[in-house]
Amino acid sequence: MKILVIGATGTIGAAVAQALEARHEVLRASHTRSALKVDLADPESIRRLYAKVGRMDAVVSVAGQAAFRPLLALSDADFTLGLNNKLMGQVNLVRFGVEVLAEGGSFTLTTGILSRQPMPGGAAISMVNAGLEGFVRAAALDLPLGLRINAVAPGWVRETLVAMKMDPIPGVPAALVAQTYVKAVEGSMTGQILDAVAGAD
Secondary structure, X not given: OEEEEEOOOOHHHHHHHHHHHOOOEEEEEEOOOOOEEOOOOOHHHHHHHHHHHOOEEEEEEOOOOOOOOOHHHOOHHHHHHHHHHHHHHHHHHHHHHOOOEEEEEEEEEEOOHHHOOOOOOOHHHHHHHHHXXXXXXXXXXXXXXXXXXXXXXXXXXXXXXXXXXXXXXXXXXXXXXXXXXXXHHHOOOOOOEEEEOOOOO
């Protein structure tokens, strides 16, 4: 398969691209540090990326920004960031990508475990993640040509915890998280939210 991985320079995205490259042709895109650049908050940037890469068998998004701070400290701009970038950015990857994907192709988006396991400071992120999960379930009912859509909801990633000088024990290694994305791309499920946590199948 020919697969476009968006966010391929991040901790999880790089691991996803590497895991998929074992069996597929992978094109890597990101906001920075990549030959293929895309800004999820800019719909025209997404359209330009698709025009450049042409026909794909799968699109994997491991990208999207949202603000993490206490509810009463969140500004309008903080909420707009998550809505325009992580939520609508990934929604637009699907809307515009329908014309790019081959019949039977798939979209795999990224939400996050804060949609169902909230924590202090996570209101804006939980809102966006929950919205994405609702979108995935409903969009699966409307997509044409046998196209599939799923989302992966990562928990804490071990490498990220190490970088933040936090206890890495609760984290899942990025390479293991990446296998959940591979499962979404290579499987036959649609409309599913796959948790990428320790002990997950």
